[in-house]
Amino acid sequence: MNEIPSYIYWLTRTTFGFLALCFLSVAILPDYRSIAFGLIVGSAVSFVNTKYLARKVQKMTDEAASGTGKRFKGLGFAQRAAFSIGAVVLAVEFPQVFEIHALAGSLVFAPFALVVIGFILSRREKKLDSDNERGEKNA
Template sequence: MDELSAHLQKIQRPAMVFLSALAIGWIVLPDYRPFCAGLFLGGLVSFINSRYLAMKVRQAADAAAGTGRKKMNLGFLTRASLAVLVVFFSLKSNQIHLISTIVGFFLMHLVTLLLGVAAMIQKTKK
């Protein structure tokens, strides 16, 4: 599971930079505050869900190795309910854009994709 930790560390840095840029954009660009807030909330949920899924995968690996609990799930209900909660919060608030919140849910997937493409390009150059 050391590869999983290394992969999460690679993904965590660009995601945090993007979330920080959105927070700065929310402060500096008052006209785009709803969009920045939506992307920030969606990205934050995406980040939390990826960390939670990694924790559950580690627990499942421990269970498969015989050192953890036998009954195991990947916490889909928890991750989905967190996303639904943020969508409801976005619907109730006039200061958070719903579509940008939903787009923000794919932040970690996008970061993973971009880092994978960059790794493939770097591998072909060698």
């Protein structure tokens, strides 16, 4: 019933595939290097933030399920926000290397990818459940 590891698995594969395409575009299209580097940094920060949030949520649910009674101290929003702001500051300081619009746009890569991954995995699970039915009708 715990979907977080499978979501993170597919998010990792999706992110690394996207990063590979971005690195390939750096090699093939030198005129668009700053855009590709912005996409690389933004999607990497987005992936790390999402993975960190997933780890914190998993830890919180494990503690709630075990009933240890520890008070949870939040989901680490400040750390994730600081990481994203650091990436934007990097793009502002080095505009010749990183395109700020590409970086800012790709900071939401992982959440949007998770929506698509969740949709695909839920459709696959529904199909597997319907394949397991025996086809008998209730009369």
